[in-house]
Amino acid sequence: MIYTEFRGEKISRLGFGCMRFAKDPATGEIDQAKVNAMFEKAIAAGVNYFDTAYPYLDGKSELAMTEALKNYPRESYYIADKFPGHSLPGPIDNRALFEVSLKKCNTDYFDFYLLHNVNEWSMKVYGSDEYHVVEDFKKLKEEGKIHYLGFSFHGGVELLEQFLDAHPGVFDFVQIQCNYLDWTLQNAKRKYEILTERGLGIWVMEPCRGGKLAKLPEELSAKLKALRPEASDASFAFRFLQGLPNIKVILSGMNEVFQVEDNLKTFESYHPLSEEEEKTLFEIAESLKAGVPCTACRYCCAGCPMELNIPFLLECYNSIKVERAFSVLMRMDGLEPDKRPEACIGCGQCMHACPQGIDVPSALAELAEIYQNGPKWADRAKGRHESIKKDLGM
Ligand code: SF4
Ligand code: SF4
Numbered sequence: 001m002i003y004t005e006f007r008g009e010k011i012s013r014l015g016f017g018c019m020r021f022a023k024d025p026a027t028g029e030i031d032q033a034k035v036n037a038m039f040e041k042a043i044a045a046g047v048n049y050f051d052t053a054y055p056y057l058d059g060k061s062e063l064a065m066t067e068a069l070k071n072y073p074r075e076s077y078y079i080a081d082k083f084p085g086h087s088l089p090g091p092i093d094n095r096a097l098f099e100v101s102l103k104k105c106n107t108d109y110f111d112f113y114l115l116h117n118v119n120e121w122s123m124k125v126y127g128s129d130e131y132h133v134v135e136d137f138k139k140l141k142e143e144g145k146i147h148y149l150g151f152s153f154h155g156g157v158e159l160l161e162q163f164l165d166a167h168p169g170v171f172d173f174v175q176i177q178c179n180y181l182d183w184t185l186q187n188a189k190r191k192y193e194i195l196t197e198r199g200l201g202i203w204v205m206e207p208c209r210g211g212k213l214a215k216l217p218e219e220l221s222a223k224l225k226a227l228r229p230e231a232s233d234a235s236f237a238f239r240f241l242q243g244l245p246n247i248k249v250i251l252s253g254m255n256e257v258f259q260v261e262d263n264l265k266t267f268e269s270y271h272p273l274s275e276e277e278e279k280t281l282f283e284i285a286e287s288l289k290a291g292v293p294c295t296a297c298r299y300c301c302a303g304c305p306m307e308l309n310i311p312f313l314l315e316c317y318n319s320i321k322v323e324r325a326f327s328v329l330m331r332m333d334g335l336e337p338d339k340r341p342e343a344c345i346g347c348g349q350c351m352h353a354c355p356q357g358i359d360v361p362s363a364l365a366e367l368a369e370i371y372q373n374g375p376k377w378a379d380r381a382k383g384r385h386e387s388i389k390k391d392l393g394m
Contacts, residue, residue: 009111012249014042014252016252018050021057038260039068048076054083055384058387086116088131112148117153121334121377123334150171177327179241202244203251204250208234212323238266294315296315302353342368
């Protein structure tokens with residue numbers, strides 16, 4: 001197993017993500033026997049980092065993870081859990097909800113704890129004095145109930161810098177979506193640079209972009225097979241991340257034993273990508289992209305009569321063209337209604353200013369249609385309010 005050093009801790013670079021456990025088709029419940037078998041294999045090979053979250057699998061991930069770890073000494077592994085600030089019914093007793101998670105995980109501290117899903121939408125909570133989330137978790141860290149505090153991040157570069165500026169010295173690490181496609185598609189490269197410059201450890205989620213890079217279209221997969229016939233598509237995605245020194249932990253949400261075995265093989269030792277392999281991965285990334293070639297230069301912004309954040313909207317558009325991820329629609333929910341794509345009046349000013357010749361009004365019209373017909377995070381979050389209220393006896 002490849003290990004990483006983080007502030008004196010020796011952590012396996014492969015982290016076990018607990019958000020996608022397989023379910024028993026007969027009962028519809030988590031297949032605990034399979035979870036136990038996967039953990040046994042992973043732990044025997046040296047994995048010592050397990051990542052869950054309060055809302056994963058309707059609150060059952062924390063329990064299944066704890067059950068699978070019950071026979072191992074607490075000090076032999078690290079657990080990470082997350083606070084669901086993006087799903088709160090209103091201001092709550094943050095500490096009480098944290099205690100619920102501690103109880104479910106049968107522990108009196110979390111090695112790593114994260115504010116879940118900081119983005120343009122959830123800033124209504126994370127950026128609000130009324131919810132005092134950051135303050136409360138800062139205190140819990142001072143009390144030793146949290147060893148390292150971080151946040152998982154789904155927003156844009158601008159927000160990342162603003163959030164870090166607002167809370168200097170509070171966070172130890174940040175979890176971002178990073179893979180060889182999002183390196184340029186979602187500006188993961190810039191996020192990596194910002195976090196590294198600030199001395200924060202980087203944790204990676206979605207290393208294979210929800211499985212997309214683990215099972216490439218046949219013609220793209222063939223390009224990788226030509227380079228390394230025995231290697232899986234996923235192994236290339238992981239090796240890309242292994243080559244970035246400030247990426248401390250790479251989380252993989254494993255739900256089948258064969259995935260665990262394949263990942264363990266990739267993390268047994270480090271084999272840097274050759275120049276040709278890296279070039280091929282970036283070519284594959286380009287061919288997976290759809291949408292518009294916006295470079296975020298912002299030349300178009302000054303002349304927009306509606307004062308729209310055009311590069312932000314086009315980043316959402318490009319991401320949605322690759323995959324209609326909920327997290328992107330959620331970011332758009334965070335905009336004021338008069339700043340959403342439907343506010344574009346189609347005047348065409350931006351097209352004249354754009355050095356890339358992008359037809360912005362058409363892209364925004366398409367985005368507006370996708371957004372208006374898509375699910376709204378506020379609606380989905382309502383389902384989670386009840387479980388939080390129940391857990392807190394509200
Ligand atoms: S076409 Fe839309 S985005 Fe472009 S300048 Fe006009 S209002 Fe703004
Ligand atoms: S001018 Fe063109 S490339 Fe620059 S931010 Fe606007 S749309 Fe993107």
